Amino acid sequence: MPELATPLLQVRDLRVTFQGAEGPLRAVDGVSFDLAAGEILGIVGESGAGKSVTLLSVLGLLGHTGAVVEGSVRFKRRELVGLPPRELQRLRGGDIAMVFQDPMTALTPVYSIGWQIVEQLRAHSGLSKAASKARAIELLAAVGLPNPAVQFERFPHQISGGMRQRAVIAMALSCSPAVLVADEPTSALDVTVQAQILELIHRLRSDFGSAVVLITHDMGVVAGLADRVMVMYAGRVMERGSARALFEAAMHPYTWGLLGSIPPLSGPRPRRLPSIVGMPPAPDAMPSGCVFAPRCAAADARCATRPALPAQGLHAAACVLAPDERAAARARCLQGGLNA
Amino acid sequence: MIRPLLARLAQMIFVMAGISVVTFAIFFATPGADPSARIAGRNASPETLAAVRLSFGLNRPLPVQYGLLMKRLFVTQDLTSFMNRGELVVPQIFAATPVTLSLVGGAALLWVGGALLFGVLAALRPGRMLDRGLMVLGLVGISMPVYWLGAVVNLVTQSRLHETWLFSWVPPLGYVAFADDPWGWFKVLLLPSFTLSVFYIGLYSRVLRSALIEAHQEDYIRTARAKGLSERRILLVHALRMSLVSVVTLFGLDFGALVGGGALLTEVVFGLPGIGKLTYDALQTLDLPVIMATVMYASFFVVAANALVDMLYAFIDPRVRDA
Numbered sequence: 138m139p140e141l142a143t144p145l146l147q148v149r150d151l152r153v154t155f156q157g158a159e160g161p162l163r164a165v166d167g168v169s170f171d172l173a174a175g176e177i178l179g180i181v182g183e184s185g186a187g188k189s190v191t192l193l194s195v196l197g198l199l200g201h202t203g204a205v206v207e208g209s210v211r212f213k214r215r216e217l218v219g220l221p222p223r224e225l226q227r228l229r230g231g232d233i234a235m236v237f238q239d240p241m242t243a244l245t246p247v248y249s250i251g252w253q254i255v256e257q258l259r260a261h262s263g264l265s266k267a268a269s270k271a272r273a274i275e276l277l278a279a280v281g282l283p284n285p286a287v288q289f290e291r292f293p294h295q296i297s298g299g300m301r302q303r304a305v306i307a308m309a310l311s312c313s314p315a316v317l318v319a320d321e322p323t324s325a326l327d328v329t330v331q332a333q334i335l336e337l338i339h340r341l342r343s344d345f346g347s348a349v350v351l352i353t354h355d356m357g358v359v360a361g362l363a364d365r366v367m368v369m370y371a372g373r374v375m376e377r378g379s380a381r382a383l384f385e386a387a388m389h390p391y392t393w394g395l396l397g398s399i400p401p402l403s404g405p406r407p408r409r410l411p412s413i414v415g416m417p418p419a420p421d422a423m424p425s426g427c428v429f430a431p432r433c434a435a436a437d438a439r440c441a442t443r444p445a446l447p448a449q450g451l452h453a454a455a456c457v458l459a460p461d462e463r464a465a466a467r468a469r470c471l472q473g474g475l476n477a
Numbered sequence: 478m479i480r481p482l483l484a485r486l487a488q489m490i491f492v493m494a495g496i497s498v499v500t501f502a503i504f505f506a507t508p509g510a511d512p513s514a515r516i517a518g519r520n521a522s523p524e525t526l527a528a529v530r531l532s533f534g535l536n537r538p539l540p541v542q543y544g545l546l547m548k549r550l551f552v553t554q555d556l557t558s559f560m561n562r563g564e565l566v567v568p569q570i571f572a573a574t575p576v577t578l579s580l581v582g583g584a585a586l587l588w589v590g591g592a593l594l595f596g597v598l599a600a601l602r603p604g605r606m607l608d609r610g611l612m613v614l615g616l617v618g619i620s621m622p623v624y625w626l627g628a629v630v631n632l633v634t635q636s637r638l639h640e641t642w643l644f645s646w647v648p649p650l651g652y653v654a655f656a657d658d659p660w661g662w663f664k665v666l667l668l669p670s671f672t673l674s675v676f677y678i679g680l681y682s683r684v685l686r687s688a689l690i691e692a693h694q695e696d697y698i699r700t701a702r703a704k705g706l707s708e709r710r711i712l713l714v715h716a717l718r719m720s721l722v723s724v725v726t727l728f729g730l731d732f733g734a735l736v737g738g739g740a741l742l743t744e745v746v747f748g749l750p751g752i753g754k755l756t757y758d759a760l761q762t763l764d765l766p767v768i769m770a771t772v773m774y775a776s777f778f779v780v781a782a783n784a785l786v787d788m789l790y791a792f793i794d795p796r797v798r799d800a
Contacts (some may be wrong), residue, residue, distance in 0.1 A: 198702055222708075230705030237703070242696035245715050247794055256714075257704040292795040308704070 143214060144171035145348055146195070146316055151208035151218075153187070153194045153372075155420075162420040164190045164204075166372045169448070172316065177342060177349040179363030179380065181356060181395065185417055187372035188352045192318045196233055197225035213315070231261040234309035234347075238321040240301035244293040250304040251277070251289030254311050261312045276307040279344065280337060299330035306337065310345050317347045323358065335362055356395050360384060368392050371417050371428040378452030388454035388463065390433045390470045397471050411471045427457070435466035485787075489780045496776040497769070501543050504765050515763055516559055533559065550770060560764045569755060570770050576652050577751035579662065580743065581735045583670030588677035589728070595678065596685030597717065603690050611682065618679030627672045627746035634668060650748035669747040673740055677731060684727060688720035695719075722794050725786055733782025737775030 153165040165187040172178050180188045193199050194206045195217065210217040212233065217225065229235075237243045244253055254273040258264055264272065270289070277285035280303040293301055302322060309317055319338060323331035339362055342349055351363060359366050359380060366383045368376040368391060376389040387393055394413035401407065415432040418424060424431055430440040439457040446455040458466055505512060513529045514521065521529075530536040534545060549556040554567045595615065599608040634644040646664060653661040692698065693716055701711045741753030748754075752771060759767035791798045 196703065198699065226705050226707060228705070229703055235703040237696060237700060239696060243700045245697040245701070245719065246796055247718055249795075256706070260705055260710075294796050295799065305700070 145174045145213065146172040147209075147211040148191075148195065149209040149211075151191060151194065151206070151210065153190050153199065154205045154207075156203050156205075157421060159421065161205075163423075164372050164420060165194065167208075167446075168369070168372075168374055169446075170367055170374070170377065172348050172350060174315065174348055175342065175346055176365065177339075177351060177363045179351045179353065179359035179366040180369060181353060181359050181366060182369035183354060183417055185371075186369040188369050189320050190372075191369070192235070192320065192350060192352060196229055196235060196318070197222065198229070198235075227261075230257050230309075230314075231312045232314055233316045233318065234312065234314035235318040235320065236302075236305055236309045236322050239325040240298055240305050241325065243305050244301065246293055249290050249292050250296070250301075250308075251291075254304075254308045257308055258311050273307075273311070276311055277304065280304070280307040280310075280341070281333075282307070298326055299333065302326060302330075302334055303337065306334070306341070310341060310347065313345055314347050316350065317341075317345075318350045318352070320352045321354070322351070324353070324355075331358075338362065356399050368395065371423065372420070373428060374446050374455065375429065376452075376454040376456075377446070382452045386452075388452070388458070389429075389456045390435050390458075390466065391429050392454070393467050393470050427455075434470040434472070435462075485784050489777070489784070492780050493773060493776050497547065497773060498543070500769055500772045501546065504763075504768065505542060506539055512559070512763070512765055546766070546769060550766075550773065556766045556770065558764050558767055560762045560767075566766050566770045569767065570752070570774055573750055573752045573755045574774075575654070576749050577736055577738070577740060577744070577753065579655065579666055580669055580673065580749060580751060581732065581740055583666050584673040584677070584735070584740075585728075585732055587670055587674035588681055591674065591678035592681030592685050592724075593717075595682035596689060597712065599682065599686040600689035600693075600716075601712070603686075608686070612686070615679035615682045618675045619683075621675065623672060623676060624742040624746055626675060627669070627743055630668055630672050631746065652749050652751075669743055669749060672747075673735070673743045681724060681727070685720060685724055688723050689716050692716040692719045718793070722790070725789055725793060729782050729786025729789070730779075733779040734775075736782065737778040738771060 148171075149169045151165055151168045152163060154161045154163050156162075168187070168191050170178065180191070182188050190199070190204075194204065195210050195212075197217065197220070199206065206218055208218060212228065217228070244250065248256075251270065251273050254276060255266070255269040258269040258272055259266075262269075274285045274289050277288050282288045282300060282303055288296065288300070288304070293304075296304070302325075306319075306322070317338075322338065323334050326334060335358060338349060338351070341347070351359065353359060363380045366378060366380050367374055368383075368389065370391050375391045376383065376387065378388075383392065384396065387396055391413070394411070397411040398413070400410060413432055418428060418431065426441040426443050427433070427436070428443070430436040433440070435458060444455045444457050447453040513526055513533065513535045516533065517525050517529045527536075534542060537545075546556070550567070554565075556566045558564045558566055558569075595611050599611045602608060631650070634647040635650070638644045639647065647668065648661060648665050651665065653665045655662040689712070697719075698711060698715060701715050706714075736752075738753045738756045740751065741757050743749070744751040744753040745757055752774060755767065756771040756775075758764075759771060
């Protein structure tokens with residue numbers, strides 16, 4: 138059955154260029170990934186790695202910034218790049234929904250949360266007012282808001298951050314999207330609430346059958362939730378693989394650094410957590426070789442030419458290191474981080 | 478519901494009492510500002526001055542004078558003019574109020590409508606030709622003094638082009654009561670209201686435009702886009718609604734000040750016997766009871782307009798309702 142073999146969302150060689158004051162700035166360069174139905178894909182990287190921009194461009198949410206999007210994004214085999222704004226608008230919130238980082242500012246303050254969910258429902262379906270209201274209350278109950286009928290009338294400022302994020306998720310799921318993009322959905326929340334929201338996303342994936350793209354800078358979040366992981370750095374994919382493979386046998390020095398910065402739960406307490414020295418390159422000063430080389434303790438002469446991410450294979454990294462070199466290089470990288 | 482209203486009323490009385498004391502002090506108690514000398518005329522003999530003082534009650538202690546003035550203004554309402562003796566002041570105020578309200582109300586409609594239209598049109602595509610053109614036009618509107626614009630409007634519509642089809646409908650200067658002739662009332666107020674509104678259309682368009690552009694940077698607009706709403710709906714239902722909060726504040730202050738007599742220049746230029754004109758005439762002759770009455774009236778409207786804005790706020794912004 139070739140139908141099943143086609144991924145729900147297929148991104149190929151996506152490039153996003155912004156117009157900077159001194160010429161074009163490439164924020165995303167050659168990103169490719171697949172998303173299967175019902176799957177949770179984690180995209181990890183530091184701030185500015187291009188994680189959000191990648192997904193915003195998939196949804197056509199960069200149009201008003203003057204960004205140029207090139208490459209191919211196929212959703213259910215339909216090409217999204219170059220689609221007229223009106224067509225993209227129909228997809229957004231209907232087939233592909235998005236949850237943003239800060240629930241404090243993500244809702245319009247002057248409308249009740251119920252009203253805002255109904256607004257989205259009515260934008261995408263022919264539901265009557267009464268039916269949309271009933272559906273909205275159902276959704277609020279599904280995301281675990283107590284007293285959903287009462288919460289329906291509440292304004293965003295009247296409920297807590299965690300509850301607000303639940304409401305935002307309820308709104309995103311209102312039209313049963315095939316893909317839910319969650320952009321750092323827990324970063325603005327406190328830790329106990331974070332766990333609840335992640336648990337909620339996990340549960341809703343099975344209830345609503347949506348595939349989830351989870352954007353985060355937190356390896357811990359990815360470990361608990363994602364099926365597959367993609368590590369991004371400076372607008373490029375450094376490594377991709379199943380969550381298990383990535384945590385057990387990471388291939389890229391950058392991934393080692395990210396994993397090394399998670400405090401160990403057992404064993405002796407480290408005197409200092411390893412960190413990755415230096416800063417990510419500025420978009421207008423990209424190294425000509427491997428973009429991570431300036432911060433990489435395992436870098437050598439081979440890194441002067443930019444390594445490509447192999448197109449094939451479940452687990453792959455954009456790195457020159459041969460499999461037998463990795464163990465020594467990894468030790469060197471973590472040691473280097475400690476000395477810095 | 479009762480408590481905030483009572484608090485508002487108490488606040489209003491407090492503000493008006495303060496303003497009345499200051500006004501009284503300026504005109505009656507400032508050294509050298511002897512009202513009796515002004516009433517008696519130039520080079521009046523001491524006997525005449527004494528007679529005037531006795532006759533107008535100006536020989537009594539200042540607090541008593543103040544108390545009597547307030548009593549005659551608010552309680553017995555039989556305060557009479559110093560200049561036209563025997564003419565009651567309060568009915569003059571009541572006669573002038575509808576004129577000013579008509580003029581300022583009409584102007585407010587024009588300027589709110591105009592500002593909404595131009596502000597939204599300009600914010601649609603910031604930096605484009607339409608935006609720049611409208612903002613330059615707005616600046617022109619703000620820069621034209623209202624008395625000059627009024628004079629030009631009069632010159633064109635009453636004299637130079639009055640015989641043409643375009644302006645032959647323009648009635649002569651003056652006021653027609655709505656109760657007497659609604660159509661005449663409309664015709665006589667159209668040009669004055671327009672003249673008065675030009676400045677505010679320019680100002681409010683610019684304020685609304687920047688508020689809209691600012692709102693478009695907010696996260697909730699991104700959410701609205703991600704929801705798949707149309708750009709028009711995002712602008713009108715989300716951004717505009719949020720921008721109204723800042724515009725309403727401005728509107729309350731301006732409307733209150735204009736109804737309170739701030740439309741003076743427009744009223745004088747177009748010969749409308751409103752509050753501004755009344756204040757203007759009273760200041761020409763330093764008719765103290767009339768000045769006092771118009772100042773009280775103006776402060777009442779400024780405070781009342783602010784109270785109205787506060788209530789409107791609660792309607793527009795639910796966050797204020799809970800505060």
